[in-house]
Amino acid sequence: MTLHCEVSLLRIAAINFLNPAPLMWDFEHEPVQRELNTRYAINYTSPALCAERLREGSADIGLIPVAAYAMDPSLAIVPGCTIASLDHIRSILLVVRCSDGPEAARTVALDTSSRTSATYTKILFRKYWNPQAEFLPHAPNLEEMLARADAALLIGDPALYALADREARQQRTGECLHYLDLGHEWRSRTGLPWVSAFWGVRTEALAGKSTALLVDDFQQSRDHGLAHIPELVAEWSAKMSLPAAVVEEYLTRNIHYVLDDPCLAGLELFYRYAAECSALPVTPSLRLL
Numbered sequence: 001m002t003l004h005c006e007v008s009l010l011r012i013a014a015i016n017f018l019n020p021a022p023l024m025w026d027f028e029h030e031p032v033q034r035e036l037n038t039r040y041a042i043n044y045t046s047p048a049l050c051a052e053r054l055r056e057g058s059a060d061i062g063l064i065p066v067a068a069y070a071m072d073p074s075l076a077i078v079p080g081c082t083i084a085s086l087d088h089i090r091s092i093l094l095v096v097r098c099s100d101g102p103e104a105a106r107t108v109a110l111d112t113s114s115r116t117s118a119t120y121t122k123i124l125f126r127k128y129w130n131p132q133a134e135f136l137p138h139a140p141n142l143e144e145m146l147a148r149a150d151a152a153l154l155i156g157d158p159a160l161y162a163l164a165d166r167e168a169r170q171q172r173t174g175e176c177l178h179y180l181d182l183g184h185e186w187r188s189r190t191g192l193p194w195v196s197a198f199w200g201v202r203t204e205a206l207a208g209k210s211t212a213l214l215v216d217d218f219q220q221s222r223d224h225g226l227a228h229i230p231e232l233v234a235e236w237s238a239k240m241s242l243p244a245a246v247v248e249e250y251l252t253r254n255i256h257y258v259l260d261d262p263c264l265a266g267l268e269l270f271y272r273y274a275a276e277c278s279a280l281p282v283t284p285s286l287r288l289l
């Protein structure tokens with residue numbers, strides 16, 4: 001008689017941008033990858049779709065935009081891991097066509113792959129720049145966005161490419177655009193970190209599994225990633241054709257990977273402001289595993 005011992009894998013929805021690469025280290029590199037393959041199966045998608053996969057039940061764990069958590073506070077959060085920024089974030093950009101800055105922007109195209117940065121953008125307009133601004137969802141294509149709106153929000157790798165192309169674009173078109181780093185705009189007004197994403201978990205999927213082991217797997221992967229920055233810089237600067245110094249600065253100074261107390265305070269304020277501006281329905285309480 002053959003005994004079939006089926007171990008169900010936890011399905012992870014991950015993001016195919018550069019910024020989560022340190023969090024993903026053990027899932028993508030030996031010696032730990034082989035062992036994690038016995039517990040997890042990974043699928044890569046956009047931030048907005050990570051949240052969607054958890055909602056529809058086709059993933060158990062997802063690197064979800066913090067804004068999506070307000071729509072589904074039944075999820076639990078893996079403590080300690082995040083995609084955040086303490087000031088300049090580099091990959092969350094508001095590109096503004098008007099020479100008068102964001103206050104003069106009446107229409108804003110929002111990158112459809114974003115949930116969190118789209119919400120921060122609404123907060124910044126409602127509270128500080130232009131409460132009357134109108135928002136339209138748009139695929140991340142700077143030229144098409146600026147053909148339809150006065151300003152464009154780009155996130156992740158498309159934002160990094162737009163920034164790298166900034167001078168060449170000005171020479172090509174003669175047009176002078178403003179590039180605002182929204183992490184810095186938020187920090188200078190609130191004094192708090194910008195928090196983009198964390199690992200959200202459908203707790204039903206954890207039945208019969210060790211929560212402590214899961215938390216260890218994700219926190220150790222982050223620690224190992226942060227201990228292998230030179231390898232990540234070599235890998236990603238080649239893959240993205242970006243200068244190694246830019247990728248290194250991005251992974252070590254722009255993005256902050258530890259969900260610590262200042263990040264939790266930044267998150268609380270983000271949820272409060274988002275509810276005040278009717279950009280999110282509720283202020284969720286944070287349920288850490």
Ligand SMILES: C=C(O[C@@H]1C=C(C(=O)O)C=C[C@H]1O)C(=O)O
Nearest residue numbers: 047065091114115116117156196
């Ligand atoms: C820093 C970034 O964070 C991302 C931004 C997100 C959003 O705006 O919804 C979600 C997940 C993060 O990985 C970025 O992509 O530039």
